[in-house]
Amino acid sequence: MQVKETNEFKPKIVAFCCNWCSYAGADLAGTNRLQYPADVKIIRVPCSCRVNPMFILRAFQRGADGVILCGCHPGDCHYTTGNYYTRRRMTLLFSMLDYLGIEKERTRVEWVSAAEGAKFAATMNDFVATVTKLGENKRLEDLRCKAK
Amino acid sequence: MQKQDKQELILRISGVNARKCMRCGKCSATCPAYDEMEYHPHQFVYMVESGNIEPLLSSDSIYKCLTCFACVERCPRDVQPAKLIEAVRLAVIREQDKNHMKKGDLPELLDEDLPQQAIVSAFRKYTK
């Protein structure tokens, strides 16, 4: 296995994708071989509304540099109303995180349908670029977790 | 003024979103001053939307609108054509020396029964 230069900053990005639209959109990006950085790691959830703010705080505590939530477009939620809850909850959470010093650019909610492979890839490229520009996230990170 | 600036001016003064129009023509169907107008209410909406303002500015139609609001009341899309016509008229008379009615014209137009209301209204509509 070749060894790579690791001087450049590689952000840690957690992406929560709902099972019905966005996870399928991510699969479609793969099927179409649309590239986006390997820094993005996807966690599958049944619906974007399953994402507890706790998970996002946990990600930042463990050293994530950015967290993105993807769900079905408003009105298209598999569970009818889940993404509306997401939208409201995350608006609140993100402004609180901003207050705590985690820039608004590090958090994002995007609607990606199962047909929008290209949008998924573009969104991830854009998000990674944005977070990379901001650099490492120092806020909320708990170094005790890191030591292990 | 550029074509686009004029369009923006009209839309800003009127507060109307001309894009809501679905071209049903109910405004013109209901307009009591239709026959007197060169451009009819639905044409105002369409021409403002497409930025074709110049012909409206120079047309007498803007002084024929009775501001009776029939078109506003009955428009199924809430476009409010009368407000657009008012805005075009204001765009004209707000320019210097473009008052539609001069004070000197007045005595000739008056008769002894004419209520004050008509005179103040006309001044408001025709002059700046």
Next chain:
Amino acid sequence: MQKIGVFVCHCGTNIAATVDVKAVAEALKGEPGVVFSTDYQYMCSEAGQNLIKNSIKEYGLTGVVVCSCSPRMHEQTFRKAAQSAGINPYMVEIANIREQCSWIHKDIWSATEKAIILGKAAVAKVQLNAPLTAGESPVVKRALVIGGGIAGIQTALDIAEAGFEVDIVEKQPTIGGKMTQIDKTFPTLDCAACILTPKMVDCAQNEKIKIYSYSEVADVKGFVGNFTVKIKKKARYVDEDKCTGCGICTEKCPVKNVPNEFNMGMDNRRAIYIPFAQAVPKVATIDANYCNMLKNGKCGVCSKFCTVGAIDYKQQDTIVEEKYGAIVVATGFNPIKLDDFDEFAYSQSKDVITSLEFERLTNAAGPTSGTLLRPSDGKHPHTIVFVQCVGSRDTSGCGKTYCSKICCMYTAKHAMLTREKYPDTDVYVFYIDVRTPGKNFDEFYRRAVEEYGVHYIKGMVGKVVPRSDGTLMVQASDLLSNEQLHINADLVVLAAAIEPDKSARSLATMLTASMDTNDFFTEAHPKLRPVESPTAGIFLSGVCQGPKDIPETVSQASAAAAKVIGLLAKDKLTCNPCVAQANELMCNGCSSCEKVCPYGAITYSDKEFRMPDRTTAIRRVASVNEAVCQGCGACTVACPSGAMDLKGFSNSQIMAEVDAICK
């Protein structure tokens, strides 16, 4: 601690070309709980599956991680393999290293690194997996159809055809719905009664179908496969079993001035009535608002003339309780009220009518026996103006924002029939757009114009002025010639927008079925599940879901029936085991979860708990109905005390994944 086996798939070169699969298998060996890790060329092949099965047995694995393609692809395959080797299928997790790794990265080093992290996350999750058992619930093999119009009739007939029992609840005294009022149907112009009434009779004669006419749904409890429904049978003061429908009572009744709703109030009926000759059931009904006997105890004429003693003035509303496996909503529509459109003078002139009233004026069973006569003076109209889009596509707040879809076609039909029957009549149609997407629809409309000489005018009517000579001055715009027209008409026909029946909203609440802002029921998926409500076991038929014409309604009705049959054909329903679960000890009874649940799956009950000091306390706690819960997880986040969790996607599992990714 689980004993976990890791299986890394090459997928030929799909994965192996960009991910060093051996390195992945090697790296995951060191993860906690992993007792076996290997790679293989095609894990989904028979040989690959056998490798998993044999390893489970050989190493006594309790959990399996497969690093392969998307779980949307082969999760089921690997779960089945694991199950056949004796472990719970939900102890399998997939790390998606193809669609979300090898296919999108070119650099082997970073792709491999990512694949390892995804593998670690899957291992971390599996550590916390618990065996899940999909619950089963029995299916009551009987369906309920709410609404007995053409939609409900077709659905019921199709379900009965498949051998299942089905009940129709209809609030009117007869089934048949709006179609009974229609004269001819577009685009073929066959008579509505001729094609509808045989179906109504079929319903009455089919022993699998039971009709609750003059009845309403009063309450719905339960869930897919097992609904309990209370049906209110309104008192009709006539014994349905005894009444033969001879009609003598309806001739003898002295109260003659009741507006006849079947003819849109354009003529009168008696206080005891049968809505129309082909009514099903053909049973008389007493209108309590008008009957002298019921109002003040003075009359009793119908009872005297009834030869079978069917009249029962003491009849009361009764409640019937039935169990159903599936419910079909077919509540239909009504034209909107035109109070806010009086520029068309609807309330000022009898000769300004709605299209449905026009149907009655041209129907042989209507108030004029099918001769087109003006309601005001009974004369033939010579100039008729049709106005389209009255209250449709209206965002001003007076009407409906949507297109009512059927008006263009029925107006073309009305115009054409008028010109055919009365060639001396001038017919004008004012339109904004003519919308004719349907088989033979545009041809039909063009025939009205080209063969029948109907004047189609692009524009709208702005004002209708009735005059003392009985004419109607119609002021309108002709946008193509840029003129304002003044037409002296004898009759003006308004194509009023249609809206869902008023009963739909309260019904939706009972069914916990969702509705859009216009009170149309929403479908589970607008393209792929158009006849199902998002609420399991509730199906949609006809206009209750959105405006549609008869051919569309009938196809949707049959589609809904097919879905119901598919459900009723099962003896038991397998539930999704990944559902919410309330920890009763932590629940504080706040109802937050209940409020966000889109399915009404959460209920509260008082339970007795042993307290640490050996006393007992009664607390209100949530419980989830596993047959109803769809597993979205909205409640888990809404719960302030953390009592609610989602099986298969638990808080701890997801956080373990987060930890693994961020390490």
Next chain:
Amino acid sequence: MILSYYPGCTLKTKAKDLDRYGRKSAEALGITLEEIPDWQCCGGVYPIAKDEIATKLSSVRALAAAKAAGQDLVTLCSACHNVLKQVNNDMKTDEEIAGKANRYLGLSEEYHGETNVIHYLEMLRDKVGFDKIKELVKNPFTGKKIGAYYGCLLLRPGKVLKMDNPENPKIMEDFIRAIGGTPVIYPMRNECCGGYVTLEDKALANKRSGKVLENAKDMGADMLITACPLCLYNLNKNTDGYDVPVYYFTELLAEALGVKD
């Protein structure tokens, strides 16, 4: 009951009858109309444009005066009613206009549309009640076929004025019934008489008024009533051949109540 009253310029000059009979009738109905001090002309037409502030100020002053008195503001002239209600609505709902107007006026207390503006007819309907008027009528117009002429200013825009159904109003018909007359419903009753355009285009006003009168006559009206001096002027100028006299509704009210001198 004491209410603030905004007469408007025309009622002080050409339309003194509208004002005089209105006050007398109010008195007979037990209502005191307090003319607000130092009112200025409303301008006759509502300034529609979003950026018109100065032209709305006289109305805002009147509205603020009524607010200070803690009373509803009654108008009698259709035009004043229209202007005051629409400006009031702006002050209530359009922050930009309200902000500018308040900064300009520098009132001791900012005005944000708190005053309830009602037309005299609404006062009769909602404060007095047509049933009560019916009881107080001494000289009923029995057998008289009276057409109500609403024109445009009383009803439109319906969403702002909220006086009655703008397409099928009944407040004036109910009034006619209350004073013992028979209302004649004719569809042109809410169409424009020609308005201020009469000043420079007599032909247009003649045509519009003619249509109204023709329809009213055709539907059997012996006379028309109106609340607007300009409507009265336009209709009266063009009655040729129709023979339908036009009166202020307050004149009929005063006569019915027996307070017309």
